[in-house]
Amino acid sequence: MLLPASPLDDPQARQEWVARALATWDRQALGEAALYASRLFGWHERQTLAVLHNLCYWCREQGYTWPHLPQNALLLFWEEATTHRPPLSPRPLRKDTTLYAWWRGLRRTLEVLAWAGAEMPRLELPPKPQYALVRPYLSEPEFAALLGAARSHPEGRLRRLGVAVLYLLGEAGVWPKELFALRLEDFHPASRVLRVRGEKARTVPLSKEATEALQEYLEDRESIATLAPLPSPYLFVRMTNKKGGLGRPLNMNSLRPLLERACELSGVFPERILGALRWRAVRRYLQQGLPPAEVVRRTGVASVAPLGRERGQR
Known part of the structure; x- marks a missing residue:
């Protein structure tokens, strides 16, 4: 930088x-x-x-x-x-x-x-607080509405991209910067596993629906890859030629409008769509009976508490 x-x-x-x-x-x-x-x-x-x-x-x-x-x-x-x-x-x-x-x-x-090179005294750090699950999240009907909106996007090439992205953000718990770093070889459809790169590298099991959504998106991606002068190694690429971006790696400038359009079409307007999707994924794992430590491993969040300890939930 x-x-x-x-x-x-x-x-x-x-x-x-x-x-x-x-x-x-x-x-x-x-x-x-x-x-x-x-x-x-x-x-x-x-x-x-x-x-x-x-x-x-x-x-x-x-x-x-x-x-x-x-x-x-x-x-x-x-x-x-x-x-x-x-x-x-x-x-x-x-x-x-x-x-x-x-x-x-x-x-x-x-x-x-x-x-900065300061002389460091011996200081005892307070115990790490447990990060309770108190953030706003998408309900199941809201998530289903977003998926339906993504499937009805007016630009056909963005439909399967939107559905695949929603599954990874809102079900698998992948973070946006991790989403952008995914490469083609990171997706293993036969074993329904996604390899996530970065500081919190991990393997994430995918549901049957998420796997199918990714496979359908890859069909569209293959047709786009043939139009690009140099094929992109990244799993997610831009599906429109706006500002000459066709086939280039997906980034926040192209992801955010895609999610905003899904919100408009569905009538679902969370205060922070990315955070609401992430915490929907966390809750879903907890509701499946996974222990908090495993949820932390799969999603990369700092820590979570069992659902029974929630406070101030809606």
């Missing part, structure tokens, strides 16, 4: 930058380092920045100096944030999803400091 020129480009300058910021608990300077690292490594920075700002403020209020923090400093900070409230927030951390995001942000803050 190309980033604008910054003093943080140089390791020595970066180390000095962070050391000066830690000496005065300079939240703005440390935030710039965290933002730089997040963009460099593709991390989600919003919660990391929130945790970092609150932690720096709290450490300064406690009179701590870096790196001379007590080993239980993070535990004390976590207790303050979860039982009372974060020092810069009007409300305590209550929802399980928020607790998990803050815990991950706390860990990421330490990773940023270590990456």
